[in-house]
Amino acid sequence: MGTKPTDKQAAMATGELFRRVVDFIDGALKLPQVDFPEHEIDSAEAAERAAEKCRAHWGLGVGPIGNMVRVVEKAGAVVTTFETAGRGIDALSIAAPRPIVVTNNASTSACRVRFDHAHEIGHFVGHVGRPTGDKATEAEANRFASAFLLPRSSFAKEFPALRGGTQINWIALSEMKMRWRVSKAALLYRARQLGMLSEDLYKRALIGHLFAKGERYVEREDGQIPHETPELFDSALTLLTNRLGMSLDQIASSVRLKRALLVMVAPQAQTLDKASGSKVLSLQHYRR
Numbered sequence: 001m002g003t004k005p006t007d008k009q010a011a012m013a014t015g016e017l018f019r020r021v022v023d024f025i026d027g028a029l030k031l032p033q034v035d036f037p038e039h040e041i042d043s044a045e046a047a048e049r050a051a052e053k054c055r056a057h058w059g060l061g062v063g064p065i066g067n068m069v070r071v072v073e074k075a076g077a078v079v080t081t082f083e084t085a086g087r088g089i090d091a092l093s094i095a096a097p098r099p100i101v102v103t104n105n106a107s108t109s110a111c112r113v114r115f116d117h118a119h120e121i122g123h124f125v126g127h128v129g130r131p132t133g134d135k136a137t138e139a140e141a142n143r144f145a146s147a148f149l150l151p152r153s154s155f156a157k158e159f160p161a162l163r164g165g166t167q168i169n170w171i172a173l174s175e176m177k178m179r180w181r182v183s184k185a186a187l188l189y190r191a192r193q194l195g196m197l198s199e200d201l202y203k204r205a206l207i208g209h210l211f212a213k214g215e216r217y218v219e220r221e222d223g224q225i226p227h228e229t230p231e232l233f234d235s236a237l238t239l240l241t242n243r244l245g246m247s248l249d250q251i252a253s254s255v256r257l258k259r260a261l262l263v264m265v266a267p268q269a270q271t272l273d274k275a276s277g278s279k280v281l282s283l284q285h286y287r288r
Helices: 005-028 044-057 068-074 110-126 135-149 152-158 170-180 184-193 199-211 232-242 248-254 259-265 267-271
Strands: 078-081 091-094 100-103
Touching: 005 091, 005 100, 005 232, 005 248, 005 259, 044 110, 044 135, 068 078, 068 110, 078 232, 091 110, 100 110, 110 135, 135 184, 170 184, 184 199, 232 248, 232 267, 248 259, 259 267
Parallel strands: 078 100
Antiparallel strands: 091 100
């Protein structure tokens, strides 16, 4: 979450308007069933176990996750991005009957966004009925995200062996990043979490190498890893128009928003009158 109150307030206000649109769609169509299992997360070990149980529940195995957006959407949440979220906002979630995850792709790498998605899953799974946003729940969701993206059993086998016991194998680490689509900084942090790097070696690798080489915010491989595109909301809008015959103006009227405001909240709506193309996640069999 961002530190500027104005950024946070703007993102939450836009999120509530977007939720109004999602509620309408949820009433008109039969969207995928919400399927976030509940596992209380109140410690690091609880976060590890919750992540392992979620992977097993969704049949993800213990290898790299190819597309985090699809994981979130198949579990029934609606994923979107807000251009108006502000630079201080990485991601936020709305724990509604139809959960919503909002990310800010404007100045964030795909690896970071994937981590943000896993972080928000941690809130949905482990913080049901609990206020979030404080230091404790954010740390718990971060631990869940690390464990979800990088299961400890697989990570222990794949993290590159240290050269001479003290030197990071940066070439191998870069290859691991490309395979798992997790930043090098997150890989180093995970190694420290699991006791595979000492605190001193972790800091030297992070500050003395990554930060010193200008990779604090953007790592050199980031451009090779594309952002993942949400599909559920776009498919639902297309189904409303192509199958149910609703116009953009009718949708705007149904959610009590002016057309311009609807387009601001959901820019995807601008393309409703155009051919939508094929979608990986078909909603035709979800029609009410």
